[in-house]
Amino acid sequence: MVTPLATPFLPLEGSAAPTFGVGSFDSRPLFPSAAWTQGDSAHYAWTDIWVTNHIAQAVIGAALVIGFWLYVSHNMKIVPGKKQFVGEYLYDMLRNTVARDILGHDYKTYLPYLISIFSFIIVNNLFGQTFVFMFPTFSKIGFAWGLALITWLLYNGAGIKKWGLFGYLKRMTVPAGVPVALLPLIIPLEILSNFIVRPITLGLRLFANLFAGHLVVLVFVLGGTYLMFVSEPIINKIAGGAAMILAFAIFALELLVAVLQAYIFTVLTAQYVSSAIAEEH
Amino acid sequence: MILLEGTGPLGPLLPDHPSEFIVGIVLIGIIWLVVWKKVMPSFETMYATRADAIRGGIERAEEAQAEAKAALEQYRSQLSTAKDEASKIREDAKNAGAQIQAEMRTAATAESARIVATGHTQVDAERAAARETLRRDVGGLATTLAEKIVGEALTDDARAQRTIDRFIADLDAAPQQA
Numbered sequence: 001m002v003t004p005l006a007t008p009f010l011p012l013e014g015s016a017a018p019t020f021g022v023g024s025f026d027s028r029p030l031f032p033s034a035a036w037t038q039g040d041s042a043h044y045a046w047t048d049i050w051v052t053n054h055i056a057q058a059v060i061g062a063a064l065v066i067g068f069w070l071y072v073s074h075n076m077k078i079v080p081g082k083k084q085f086v087g088e089y090l091y092d093m094l095r096n097t098v099a100r101d102i103l104g105h106d107y108k109t110y111l112p113y114l115i116s117i118f119s120f121i122i123v124n125n126l127f128g129q130t131f132v133f134m135f136p137t138f139s140k141i142g143f144a145w146g147l148a149l150i151t152w153l154l155y156n157g158a159g160i161k162k163w164g165l166f167g168y169l170k171r172m173t174v175p176a177g178v179p180v181a182l183l184p185l186i187i188p189l190e191i192l193s194n195f196i197v198r199p200i201t202l203g204l205r206l207f208a209n210l211f212a213g214h215l216v217v218l219v220f221v222l223g224g225t226y227l228m229f230v231s232e233p234i235i236n237k238i239a240g241g242a243a244m245i246l247a248f249a250i251f252a253l254e255l256l257v258a259v260l261q262a263y264i265f266t267v268l269t270a271q272y273v274s275s276a277i278a279e280e281h
Numbered sequence: 282m283i284l285l286e287g288t289g290p291l292g293p294l295l296p297d298h299p300s301e302f303i304v305g306i307v308l309i310g311i312i313w314l315v316v317w318k319k320v321m322p323s324f325e326t327m328y329a330t331r332a333d334a335i336r337g338g339i340e341r342a343e344e345a346q347a348e349a350k351a352a353l354e355q356y357r358s359q360l361s362t363a364k365d366e367a368s369k370i371r372e373d374a375k376n377a378g379a380q381i382q383a384e385m386r387t388a389a390t391a392e393s394a395r396i397v398a399t400g401h402t403q404v405d406a407e408r409a410a411a412r413e414t415l416r417r418d419v420g421g422l423a424t425t426l427a428e429k430i431v432g433e434a435l436t437d438d439a440r441a442q443r444t445i446d447r448f449i450a451d452l453d454a455a456p457q458q459a
Contacts, residue, residue: 142296
C-alpha cells in the first residue's frame with residue numbers, strides 16, 4: 001500500500017496524476033473516456049467534466065440533505081419522537097437563533113434558503129473527514145462561488161424587492177448621517193464593500209478554509225507517512241510518527257472548521273439580507 | 282490540471298471547469314425548493330398545531346378553574362344558607378321546646394289542681410258521711426247511755442229525738458264558738 005509511494009507524492013503529468021495527496025484536489029471522471037486517459041484535453045467527453053468524483057459527492061451530499069429533511073419532517077406529531085426531536089432541534093437552531101434573531105419578522109421568507117445552505121455546506125464539509133470521500137467538496141472553489149453567487153442574488157433581490165432598484169441602491173451606498181463632503185469617498189467604498197467584497201469574501205472564506213484545512217491534513221498524513229516509511233534516518237521516522245499523531249488533532253480542528261464555516265456562511269447570508277431589507281442600517 | 286498552477290492566472294481561485302459552479306447552483310436550488318415547499322411547511326404546520334394545542338389546553342384549564350371557582354362559590358353560599366337554616370331550626374326548636382314546656386306546665390298545674398279538687402270533694406264527702414255516721418252513732422250511743430243512766434226506756438221517741446238533735450246542734454255550735 002505504501003511501498004510505491006516514492007514517486008506519487010509528486011504530481012505527475014496529465015491524467016496519470018495521483019488520486020491521493022495533492023492530486024486529490026483534481027477532479028477525476030467516474031467514467032473516463034479514452035481522450036481523458038490519454039490526456040487529450042481537446043477531446044474530453046462530457047462525462048469527463050460533468051460526471052466527476054467531486055460532482056458526484058456534491059450530488060450525494062445534496063441527496064443526503066434532502067433525504068434527511070424529508071425524513072425528519074415526514075409525518076410530524078405534536079409530541080415529537082426521537083427522529084422528530086433531532087429534526088426540530090436543528091430546525092429550531094436555524095429558525096430561532098439564526099433567521100429570527102437576525103432577520104426579525106420577515107425571517108420565514110428566507111428561512112428555507114438558510115436551512116439549505118447550512119445543511120448543504122455542513123454535509124459537504126464533513127465529507128472532508130468522512131471515509132469514502134475524505135475530501136471537502138467546497139475546497140473545489142466552483143461550488144463555493146456558486147453559493148456565494150446565489151447569496152449575492154438573494155440579498156440584492158430582497159433589497160430591490162423591498163425598496164425598489166434606486167431606493168435600494170441609495171440605501172446601500174449612502175449611509176445615513178454622513179456629511180455631504182465625505183460622500184465622494186463613502187459611495188465608492190460602500191459599493192465596493194456591499195456589492196463586490198461581500199460575495200467574494202463569502203466564497204473565498206469558505207473555499208480557503210476547507211482548501212487549507214485539507215492541505216494541512218495532507219501535509220501531516222502524507223508527510224508523516226513519507227517520513228515513516230520512505231525516508232531512511234531513524235529521527236525522520238520518529239518525526240513521522242509524531243506527525244501522524246498530530247494529524248488527529250488537525251482532523252479534530254477540521255471538524256470544528258467544517259461546522260464553523262457552514263455556520264458563518266449562513267449567518268453572514270442572513271446578515272446581508274438583513275442589512276438589505278433593514279429600515280435603517 | 283496541476284493544482285497550484287491552475288488553469289488560469291488566478292490559480293486555484295477559479296474552477297477547473299464551470300461544471301462544478303453550475304452543479305453547485307443547481308443542487309442548492311433543488312435543496313432550497315424542497316426545503317421551501319415540503320420541509321418548512323410541515324414544520325410550521327406542526328408548530329402551529331402544537332401552539333394551538335397548548336393554547337387550547339390553557340383555555341381548557343382556565344375554563345375548568347372558573348368552573349371550580351363557581352362551584353366553590355355555590356357551595357359556600359349553600360353552606361351559609363344551610364348554616365342560617367340550621368340556626369333558624371335551632372331557634373324554632375328552642376321556641377317550640379319552651380312552648381311545649383309551658384303547655385305541659387299549664388296542663389300539669391291544671392291536672393294537679395283537678396286532682397286536688399277531686400281530693401277535696403272526696404274528703405268533704407267522706408267527712409260529711411263520717412259526720413253523718415258519727416252523729417247517728419253518737420246519737421245511738423248517747424241514747425243507750427242515757428237509757429242506762431235514767432234506767433228506764435224513754436217511750437216517747439219523738440221527744441227523745443228532739444233532745445238528741447238539740448244536743449248535737451249544741452255540739453256543732455260549741456266548737457264554732459270556741
